[in-house]
Amino acid sequence: xxxxxxxxxxxxxxxxxxxxxxxxxxxxxxxxxxxxxxxxxxxxxxxxxxxxxxxxxxxxxxxxxxxxxxxxxxxxxxxxxxxxxxxxxxxxxxxxxxxxxxxxxxxx
Ligand SMILES: [Zn+2]
Numbered sequence: 001x002x003x004x005x006x007x008x009x010x011x012x013x014x015x016x017x018x019x020x021x022x023x024x025x026x027x028x029x030x031x032x033x034x035x036x037x038x039x040x041x042x043x044x045x046x047x048x049x050x051x052x053x054x055x056x057x058x059x060x061x062x063x064x065x066x067x068x069x070x071x072x073x074x075x076x077x078x079x080x081x082x083x084x085x086x087x088x089x090x091x092x093x094x095x096x097x098x099x100x101x102x103x104x105x106x107x108x
Pocket of ligand 1: 071075085088
């Protein structure tokens with residue numbers, strides 16, 4: 001099943017607008033490698049239409065390996081070996097459909 005990327009990007013845009021308290025200048029997005037930078041940017045442009053984030057500069061950062069531990073607490077972390085820092089169990093890589101996320105916002 002393909003999760004609706006546009007819906008997720010809209011949620012990210014809404015979160016960014018809330019974090020910047022109406023003063024959004026720049027948005028940083030994390031890409032986990034499943035999508036090309038241009039795809040993420042296109043999606044952002046689409047999702048930010050008619051919102052205060054429309055036309056705001058977006059930067060796509062590429063993230064390293066990311067894991068999620070289903071053993072202890074659903075903790076998400078970045079790691080080379082994928083071992084959960086909480087419980088020491090091997091964690092799973094973040095599912096493919098989680099291919100981008102909000103990194104941070106810059107206020108104007
Ligand atoms: Zn764990």
